[in-house]
Amino acid sequence: MGGEKKGWRELEIGCVVPEPGSAAVYKKGDWRSERPVRDNTKCIKCGICYIYCPDACIREDAEGYFETELYYCTGCGICAHECPRGVITMVEEEQEEE
Amino acid sequence: MTKGRLVGLEGSFAIAEAVRMANVDVISAYPITPQTHIVERLAEMIADGVLDAEFICVESEHSAMSACVGASAAGARVFTCSASQGLELMHEVLYIPSSMRLPVVAVAANRALSAPLSVWCDHSDAMAIRDIGWIQVFAENNQQALDLQVCAYRTAEDKEVLFPAMVHIDGFYLSHVIEGVMLPDEEEVAHFIPDYRHPFVLDPENPVSMGCYGPPFIYPEAKKAQEVDFQSTKPKIQEIWNEFGETFGRYYLPVETYRMEDARSALLTMGSSGETAMLAVDELRREGKEVGLIRLRLWRPFPFKELREAVKDLELLVVLDRALSFGMGGPVCSEVKSALYDKRKDLNIVGFIAGLGGRDITIEAFKHMVDRARARVKAVEPGEEIEPEMIGVRE
Numbered sequence A: 001m002g003g004e005k006k007g008w009r010e011l012e013i014g015c016v017v018p019e020p021g022s023a024a025v026y027k028k029g030d031w032r033s034e035r036p037v038r039d040n041t042k043c044i045k046c047g048i049c050y051i052y053c054p055d056a057c058i059r060e061d062a063e064g065y066f067e068t069e070l071y072y073c074t075g076c077g078i079c080a081h082e083c084p085r086g087v088i089t090m091v092e093e094e095q096e097e098e
Numbered sequence B: 001m002t003k004g005r006l007v008g009l010e011g012s013f014a015i016a017e018a019v020r021m022a023n024v025d026v027i028s029a030y031p032i033t034p035q036t037h038i039v040e041r042l043a044e045m046i047a048d049g050v051l052d053a054e055f056i057c058v059e060s061e062h063s064a065m066s067a068c069v070g071a072s073a074a075g076a077r078v079f080t081c082s083a084s085q086g087l088e089l090m091h092e093v094l095y096i097p098s099s100m101r102l103p104v105v106a107v108a109a110n111r112a113l114s115a116p117l118s119v120w121c122d123h124s125d126a127m128a129i130r131d132i133g134w135i136q137v138f139a140e141n142n143q144q145a146l147d148l149q150v151c152a153y154r155t156a157e158d159k160e161v162l163f164p165a166m167v168h169i170d171g172f173y174l175s176h177v178i179e180g181v182m183l184p185d186e187e188e189v190a191h192f193i194p195d196y197r198h199p200f201v202l203d204p205e206n207p208v209s210m211g212c213y214g215p216p217f218i219y220p221e222a223k224k225a226q227e228v229d230f231q232s233t234k235p236k237i238q239e240i241w242n243e244f245g246e247t248f249g250r251y252y253l254p255v256e257t258y259r260m261e262d263a264r265s266a267l268l269t270m271g272s273s274g275e276t277a278m279l280a281v282d283e284l285r286r287e288g289k290e291v292g293l294i295r296l297r298l299w300r301p302f303p304f305k306e307l308r309e310a311v312k313d314l315e316l317l318v319v320l321d322r323a324l325s326f327g328m329g330g331p332v333c334s335e336v337k338s339a340l341y342d343k344r345k346d347l348n349i350v351g352f353i354a355g356l357g358g359r360d361i362t363i364e365a366f367k368h369m370v371d372r373a374r375a376r377v378k379a380v381e382p383g384e385e386i387e388p389e390m391i392g393v394r395e
Helices: A048-052 A078-082 A093-097 B011-021 B036-047 B061-073 B084-089 B091-100 B124-128 B142-157 B186-192 B219-231 B233-248 B273-286 B304-310 B331-340 B363-379
Strands: A034-038 A058-060 A066-068 A088-092 B005-010 B026-029 B054-057 B078-082 B105-110 B135-138 B165-170 B178-183 B255-258 B265-269 B291-296 B298-300 B316-321 B348-353
Touching (some): A048 A058, A078 A088, A088 A093, B005 B011, B005 B142, B011 B165, B011 B186, B026 B036, B036 B054, B054 B061, B084 B091, B105 B124, B135 B142, B142 B165, B142 B178, B186 B233, B255 B304, B265 B273, B265 B363, B273 B363, B291 B304, B316 B331, B316 B363
Parallel strands (some): B026 B054, B026 B078, B078 B105, B265 B316
Antiparallel strands (some): B005 B178
């Protein structure tokens, strides 16, 4: 997305994006009003959050725990809802800044 | 001189012959009256080995158009056809190839929309898809059905065009009626529609993203580019029709006229009723009435300039609509009025709605429209609105 926004004459025919996989640079995290905060002391490393995440923005770290890539996380809260151990709490972004 | 071999063909078979000669790669369609003969004939051609194409059988028209979009994105030459409810079921997908600039070519065998259920001809289905961004033409007879279908491939795939194209043929009046058709030479057709390559195709070696999400920061730019490019196709359409004329001896124009010399009044039609209207004009001329006929061949992009030129000496224009826009009148009349409003506020335009759901429009009906229009113009003050009227309806 970055840089100058294109005028209508500069678009490729049919609005084709010649660079494949360009969705990777789209910062969906901008949509987020709540962020997932983890308490890994409760985590059993089952990976359910990883499976359910609709944006596929959760990844496994070196120790087998899971972490959320906030660049893409929209804050939908599905991970928190599905976690069988209550590891994930959704925290309002504004509250956290206070 | 018109070239080809004279054969008897119903409109559906004329379309199938054009599709075969265009050597399409993929056909995907779902059968619906009165389009069925087209796909049946194409399926036979593939089974008989005279057409080397993939026929994708699908569960609905929505899937048929979706399959065509995918195949076209992969660079294939494709075909589908439908009518009425089927065209409506594919409605949302119709916007995809025009926005993604894929040269899908389709035929609509025009038929009324339910309810009550009707398999017979009118233009309700065509009018419901006015705004899909496809090049749309109306054929008047089976020869035109074939010729315009051949031109549709050449036009849609032209690198300066790259828009989908649809040929409208009146259900039953053309699709099921056998007429003499000059069948062009296959090799000449193949030469006229050369292989093409889209600037972007689905190719694992050169991946691109097609049909992307368009947030507010880019959507209006995408639509502006589409509209400007679509409007710019008009000269190319005419150029290709001219080249078709030079090759095959049959010439087409966005707006075609008949006996307009000295005409002060004219009828305006789209589709097969133009031929009946010609006979009505002949009779009116014999009665000493200076009446002509205008037929809209090209419906989208709308031929504003050509229409204004055609009506320049007229005092009265009588517009036939074979469809009804509820609460508004006839859609063609409404568009004609809007196309002429800026330049010709003095022209009396009187709209009639007739021929719904397969009701025949006779020579007498056209003559009645002209008389009735004159009477209605006399009955109002100059500049006063003349409401559209449904005619031929029992009280």
